[in-house]
Amino acid sequence: MSPTQLLERLGFTSAQLKTQVKRLSGGQRRRLQLLLVLLSEPNVLVLDEPTNDLDTDVLAAMEDLLDSWPGTLVVVSHDRYLLERVTDDQYAVLDGGLRHLPGGVDEYVELTRTRRAAADGVGTFGGGSSSATAAPAPRAVQLSGSEQRALEKELQSVERRMAKIGELTEGVHHEMVMHDQSDFAGLAALTKQIGELEAENSDLEERWLDLSEQAGR
Structure with a gap:
């Protein structure tokens, strides 16, 4: 595919092909960055939250492109549908380590x-003679249309905040790299900031799981 064809496939209109990069939105810049990477014909792609700031149509085009890409693909994302479509194996970060999930996101x-x-x-716990009786599974609650929409809206809000935290964390990491390495107090403050962002992200992940379960995802 030519650069123009790739641009159009990633949602750029003919009128946008002469737009200055500084005038592009965050999502457009992300797509342009992916295009530049693809044009170098790499063997491996490592993508960190590639679907952030994308609308539904462009998201579908992105998924089509990645799904048909012939190389090795490593994706970090909270978008379970993207992961399940474009990757063959899923892993989760648990207890400070990486765990393979043969059952996919559902297993997670x-x-x-x-x-x-x-x-x-x-729940039931093994080991010795002690045990606990599992509580009966809660009965599924049928949500009204307005309740379902409210859940989806909050889910989208949580996902946007998680994406924002990812950007903020990346920015702080970059700041640490550029920071005066002899300024231990400054580095400690940046490390604390990263810890706070990671703690907030952990809380958001818990909320995301709760909402996903309620929404029947």
Whole structure:
């Protein structure tokens, strides 16, 4: 494909082909950056939240492009549908390590639910003679249309905030690299800032899982 064809496939109109880069939106710049990478014909792509700031139509085009890409693809994303479509194996960061999920994102959701139940003292525990009786599964609640829309709206809000935290964390990491390495107090302040962002992101992930379960995702 030519650069023009790739640009059009990634949602750029003919009128935008002469637009200055500084006038492009965040999502357009992200797509342009991906285009420049693809034109170099790499063997491996490493993408960090590639679908941020994309509308539905462009998101579909992005998924089509990645799904048909012949090389090795490593994607970090909270978009489970993207992960399930364009990747063959999924992994989760748990307890400070990387865990393979043969069952995909569903396994991650179930694993997180089980861990949360265990932390709350609910579920069956092996080992010795002690055990706890699992609580009955909650009955599914049928949501009204307005409740479903409210859940989806909050889900989108949580996802946007998680994406924003990712950008902020990346910015702080960059600032640490550029910072005077002899300024230990400054580096400590930046490290604390990263810790606060990661803590907020962890809370948001828990909320995202709760909302996803309620919305039936």
